[in-house]
Amino acid sequence: EAQVTQNPRYLITVTGKKLTVTCSQNMNHEYMSWYRQDPGLGLRQIYYSMNVEVTDKGDVPEGYKVSRKEKRNFPLILESPSPNQTSLYFCASSWDRGYNSPLHFGNGTRLTVT
Amino acid sequence: SQELEQSPQSLIVQEGKNLTINCTSSKTLYGLYWYKQKYGEGLIFLMMLQKGGEEKSHEKITAKLDEKKQQSSLHITASQPSHAGIYLCGADIKSSGTYKYIFGTGTRLKVLA
Numbered sequence: 001e002a003q004v005t006q007n008p009r010y011l012i013t014v015t016g017k018k019l020t021v022t023c024s025q026n027m028n029h030e031y032m033s034w035y036r037q038d039p040g041l042g043l044r045q046i047y048y049s050m051n052v053e054v055t056d057k058g059d060v061p062e063g064y065k066v067s068r069k070e071k072r073n074f075p076l077i078l079e080s081p082s083p084n085q086t087s088l089y090f091c092a093s094s095w096d097r098g099y100n101s102p103l104h105f106g107n108g109t110r111l112t113v114t
Numbered sequence: 115s116q117e118l119e120q121s122p123q124s125l126i127v128q129e130g131k132n133l134t135i136n137c138t139s140s141k142t143l144y145g146l147y148w149y150k151q152k153y154g155e156g157l158i159f160l161m162m163l164q165k166g167g168e169e170k171s172h173e174k175i176t177a178k179l180d181e182k183k184q185q186s187s188l189h190i191t192a193s194q195p196s197h198a199g200i201y202l203c204g205a206d207i208k209s210s211g212t213y214k215y216i217f218g219t220g221t222r223l224k225v226l227a
Contacts, residue, residue: 004156033215042219043202090156097213100145100164103204107156 002027006091006106013081014114021076021109023091029104031097032074033058034066036087037108043090049074050097081113117141118205120218127193128226135188135221137203144213145206146179146186151220152199160188190223198225 004025013019025032033048035058045058049068063085065077074093078085088110092103119138127133137146145164149157161170163179163186170177174197176189190197203218 043217088154097215100162100206102147102159102162103215104159105157108154110154
């Protein structure tokens with residue numbers, strides 16, 4: 001089954017404790033992206049990757065890191081999480097990021113930082 | 115200000131009623147996508163519209179893109195409780211010569227049985 005898989009679904013952590021949210025897609029998509037969703041602010045892009053070893057900042061990259069060593073995986077790293085990073089995170093992928101290429105989303109990771 | 119405005123923000127309808135959600139931009143929409151999100155879960159792709167005047171239907175949901183490609187509507191006929199959720203529009207717009215993918219803030223739909 002074609003899908004984007006994120007783990008974990010739920011994560012509670014403390015300020016400053018490094019964490020990684022994994023994302024994997026099995027559709028051979030070139031483009032992958034991370035979003036956070038907050039009430040009243042909608043979906044905001046954190047980082048994206050056009051292909052292996054090619055990553056770029058989205059609208060809200062501060063406090064996050066990503067890597068794209070393989071086509072299928074695009075982990076999101078929070079080196080020193082803070083409470084303002086409490087949010088619902090989504091990984092998404094598509095064939096490319098020209099136009100007319102719908103995004104396929106993972107089921108989300110709900111992160112709470114205390 | 116939001117580049118992709120969605121209205122209404124929330125909607126409560128009685129089961130069986132029709133409803134329409136709108137998505138508007140001041141810029142040309144090169145690709146327009148509709149997604150549905152169940153509360154706290156991932157987004158499910160519903161439909162994509164590319165050409166001005168295009169209309170697509172799937173079961174009881176119809177999406178249209180206007181001729182100018184700046185506004186789209188999502189119409190649900192004879193709504194059911196299974197239609198409840200958050201509907202988001204997404205679009206490709208051109209910004210500084212490159213395509214940028216943006217989202218509306220969503221419409222929260224509740225269907226009363």
